[in-house]
Amino acid sequence: MTIKPIIIIPDPLLRQVSKPVERVDSDLTHLIDDMLDTMYDAPGIGLAAVQVAVPRRLLVIDVSKEGEDKQPLVFINPEIIRSSEDRSVYEEGCLSIPDYYAEVERPATVTVKHLDRLGKEQLTEADGLLATCLQHEIDHLNGVLFIDHISRLKREMVIKKFSKAAKSKVTV
Template sequence: MAIREIITAPDPRLKQVSKPVEKVDDELRVLMDDMLETMYAAPGIGLAAIQIGVPKRVIVMDLAREGEEPQPRYFVNPEILTTSEDMAVYEEGCLSVPDFYEDVERPATCRVRYLDYQGEIREHDCDEMLATCLQHEMDHLEGILFIDHLSRTKREMMLKKLAKQKKFKEPA
């Protein structure tokens, strides 16, 4: 397993639409293992493959709280089948938009179909944090960041700050 570099906004690769995965094989499992290790090291609770520069429809997630046993989840080619009309607001952050957090409104529940780590087809009803996190990560697969759900003014302000931070971190 290897820790990969996480791409940060405003990198144009984050706007790419990810391609479906042909099959879950050992090569893809290595990618998922690397993604999970990268996510844990960041630290974060979810990561889409595009965030490490791989435009494939793959998501890893672990919503276990500190001190709990890890509960890694793998979603390959996920698709949302249904969403609730009820909405929920959660404060979201993103490893590709470091140090920024904002409230985002999304459907409170969703039903998702995906391939798991072994390539088996699964369906799952998601609510609360799982529903929010899954929708957030699935947005990445479509080239959408959580800041795209915010007002234009807030989004532009965050992107300017991120660009300034990047410039400051780059060696002269």
């Protein structure tokens, strides 16, 4: 499979709402495998298709612990249909915002309706790290980044830092 480049802020594609996947076919399966390889190589625990410059409603997750067998999960056209009133806080990071971490509060449990890699409709009930990861990655599909859940001042500092770095990489 292929390791794909991961786009980072301030790339405007990260702010676009991803379009639904219309069919599960061999091209999509190939993209899923590439995304899993990319996520494991990064290393990360979740990756939305938009992060590899494919604005489609597709994400992959693996929250297995180091030393455990891999447990890749695929979510096509995921939609949160239920979330708890209870909240939890996790320190989040993002492959599209390298080396920056912040505590984010989100619903503690979610139920997600989606298609699996075979195109079969599924309902996934998640709590803990999986619930947080699902919400983080689904946010990506909606053009939302985890830094949108932190204070405006901290968010602006992060965006400024990455925008400055991006400008310094541009050669004239």
